[in-house]
Amino acid sequence: MAITVVGSVAYDSIETPAGRKDRCLGGAATYFSLAASFFTDVRVIAVVGEDFGPEQEAVFEARHIDTRGIEHTAGKSFFWEGSYLENLNEAKTHITDLNVFASFEPKIPEAYRDSEYLFLANIDPVLQRRVREQMPDVKLVAGDTMNYWIKDHRPALLEVLKGLDILLINDTEARMLAGNNNLVQAARGVLSLGPQTLIVKHGEYGATAFFSEHSFPQAKSPHHAFRAPALPLEEVVDPTGAGDSFAGGFFGYLASQRELTPAVFRRAMFYGGVMGSYACERFGTERLQQLTRKEIDDRFTVFRELTHLD
């Protein structure tokens, strides 16, 4: 089933211990849709400036991603510059230029309206909510957010959470959102704000899914938590977009399945980890662009060997 994703399509200048790369194609919606495109049809809603040309368009086309919802407007695309010199787990932001994103009014193409899955990538919760309201009939909605919105735009964010089935955030964000330092208690707090399922991303340590009693109404026994590993990587070239790629693999796999059982969610967590690990292997979206489905399934097997007793 098709996923519509709304979020940033951007340029990133990135410095890591492995080197520096200027103006890579980036943005949460870009990483998400590339990762999800290996599992299902993906449709993007975003805004770009005059600096987004046929070369960038071709990256989406190569993965058969529908870009009719990418609005082209006068000005420059969203630009981010950051580095990971001291800590590969946390970016230090040098520049954030919203540019054309500052006046973004998401419009949903008619052709996207039958999407059954909706992903609200990390953008202003006011925009997330506007998109959510225009797609009231979707089957499953997931979303991401960040510390900035949690701290300074809480009321708008709380409105978004009410309309989410699944929230994907990192450890610090989960603790901040719930105002609780214990992860299990924080998860329960977040689950009381709307989502039935919370995925907490731990960077190099993987991710944990916390399920509420509403996650699987049909299941015989409750499913409380599931922990997926991250792959211990020989070299993390660039962690930018790893979280969005995790979300793309996770949500893309869910959208490709007929039934949303606990077993399907577990496999989705593994596919999320697989896509996140590949994203780190090269700068920007380079590795995701060259990936094959066989490589994805091979690494899924490695994840199983890394965690399973037998």
Added chain:
Amino acid sequence: MAITVVGSVAYDSIETPAGRKDRCLGGAATYFSLAASFFTDVRVIAVVGEDFGPEQEAVFEARHIDTRGIEHTAGKSFFWEGSYLENLNEAKTHITDLNVFASFEPKIPEAYRDSEYLFLANIDPVLQRRVREQMPDVKLVAGDTMNYWIKDHRPALLEVLKGLDILLINDTEARMLAGNNNLVQAARGVLSLGPQTLIVKHGEYGATAFFSEHSFPQAKSPHHAFRAPALPLEEVVDPTGAGDSFAGGFFGYLASQRELTPAVFRRAMFYGGVMGSYACERFGTERLQQLTRKEIDDRFTVFRELTHLD
């Protein structure tokens, strides 16, 4: 098969967000032997002062731990005071009084000499080496260390590493020991110093075993890594001794098995996680003292459900 463990038997005063407890029975050898005693026979080598009486002795006796190697001497037992108020993952040390430990000369009772397993808990590497040399015929030797010995006593520590089969340390220590920030590269560096197997403990995120090509000479295919989770805990009352309890569960299970196959190591990692998680549930060794084998196996099942796809 019996394990001999050398390390500290001590008193700890601990403050955590859950409260404060003064002069609990503690020390690495105490946590290790309590945890390992659920799997196999354990024999302790340590030194205590006049403040160690029948009440403390009884804690070991209740778990059938051999204490003939605990030397009683004039003076006070090792004392540590620390807190975890800001960060449950890292203790802040307020006081370390070596007391009788300062002049400790480990002696191995005749009755311990047929032990086939040896664990060198975190003490001065000079003492670790002295014990190792007195037990040249053991089947498997594992050990722990800490940042202080890595930084300021490196030559002595490197000598110990040459005689170890398995080293258990945390993330920061592994990176410091190898002088490399990437965990996979750091693990390879540590494995080149002696141990065939490195267990890196990640606190609340579990632990990773890195195997060298010498870990399982009989195995058909190489086993590179295995990641065991930690249990997401509702309340961490006191993380003191969690790493030593992990080591006790891990090494105790190994010592209880006839063959050391990759599958046995994987299960040992889970038992390590189980014992570490129980240790955190009460202050000091309280929870380990009251634990039953059934509770251990029940939590092993929870660990499996937390990580396995099917």
